[in-house]
Amino acid sequence: MLKVENLTYKVKDKILIDGITMHFNVGEIAIVLGANGAGKSTLLGLLSGQLKPNSGKLSLVDKLMKDFSQIELAQKRAVLSQHNVLGFPMKVSEVVLMGRYPYFESTASKKDLGICREAMSLFGVEKFADRNMLSLSGGEQQRVHFARVIAQVMDASETQQKILLLDEPLTFLDIKFQLEFMEIIQTFCKTKNVMVVGVLHDLNIALKYADRLFMLKNGQLIAQGKPANIITPKLIEMTFGIQPNIQELNGKIQLYF
Numbered sequence: 557m558l559k560v561e562n563l564t565y566k567v568k569d570k571i572l573i574d575g576i577t578m579h580f581n582v583g584e585i586a587i588v589l590g591a592n593g594a595g596k597s598t599l600l601g602l603l604s605g606q607l608k609p610n611s612g613k614l615s616l617v618d619k620l621m622k623d624f625s626q627i628e629l630a631q632k633r634a635v636l637s638q639h640n641v642l643g644f645p646m647k648v649s650e651v652v653l654m655g656r657y658p659y660f661e662s663t664a665s666k667k668d669l670g671i672c673r674e675a676m677s678l679f680g681v682e683k684f685a686d687r688n689m690l691s692l693s694g695g696e697q698q699r700v701h702f703a704r705v706i707a708q709v710m711d712a713s714e715t716q717q718k719i720l721l722l723d724e725p726l727t728f729l730d731i732k733f734q735l736e737f738m739e740i741i742q743t744f745c746k747t748k749n750v751m752v753v754g755v756l757h758d759l760n761i762a763l764k765y766a767d768r769l770f771m772l773k774n775g776q777l778i779a780q781g782k783p784a785n786i787i788t789p790k791l792i793e794m795t796f797g798i799q800p801n802i803q804e805l806n807g808k809i810q811l812y813f
């Protein structure tokens with residue numbers, strides 16, 4: 557479990573994250589929602605250890621995140637950020653292997669190479685293995701980055717829980733692959749000892765796949781829980797400033813605007 561207690565993050569006098577307490581469980585997809593500028597990416601930056609909180613605590617299982625070395629942290633969590641631009645040519649297989657860099661010094665082991673093959677096949681990019689990454693379309697490149705981050709946390713176990721942080725992962729993907737991606741992630745986190753924390757802008761996809769939702773507004777957590785327990789027209793209006801109609805179908809909520 558990843559536990560976050562009373563987390564605050566400021567830049568100069570501006571409070572970007574304001575006393576947030578939350579936790580994440582393995583096998584769950586947690587989705588953070590909020591309007592532009594609410595603090596979602598900042599929160600992900602704090603969860604990943606890339607940003608240091610001004611106050612509050614983050615702990616993974618029983619160890620404080622600040623006590624992990626950089627290499628231990630890289631073995632515990634993978635981050636797919638919003639902007640994954642590669643500035644130079646690299647083969648697709650080399651990009652995916654980057655996910656295993658925290659695990660070897662100069663030569664990848666058979667295990668690392670096997671994990672990369674498995675990750676590439678999950679996202680249907682093994683056929684691109686020898687292609688130059690820069691020759692792929694935006695959506696294809698995004699799928700390679702999924703394979704890279706999945707490879708980084710693929711060998712999670714009961715005693716080695718891992719975290720997958722996804723900042724707007726569906727950008728660049730067509731609707732079919734958006735749904736396919738969410739299905740893959742759902743199966744992945746339920747079968748491996750991984751917790752997924754994602755930021756999404758598509759509310760209906762979030763409602764379909766989230767085990768728990770976290771609603772942010774002005775850096776504050778204004779609601780958290782299972783979608784069916786927390787989503788109301790009032791909450792959506794408070795968060796996004798628009799009023800939806802809500803319908804429930806097969807136990808899942810859908811919003812219409």
Ligand SMILES: Nc1ncnc2c1ncn2[C@@H]1O[C@H](COP(=O)(O)OP(=O)(O)OP(=O)(O)O)[C@@H](O)[C@H]1O
Binds near residue numbers: 567572591592597599
């Ligand atoms: N280094 C910084 N200095 C000052 N303000 C910052 C800094 N980093 C982020 N902010 C501000 O903090 C707020 C939250 O930013 P953040 O990127 O976390 O929002 P977000 O919810 O991810 O937004 P979006 O949906 O637009 O990606 C924004 O108003 C942003 O301008």
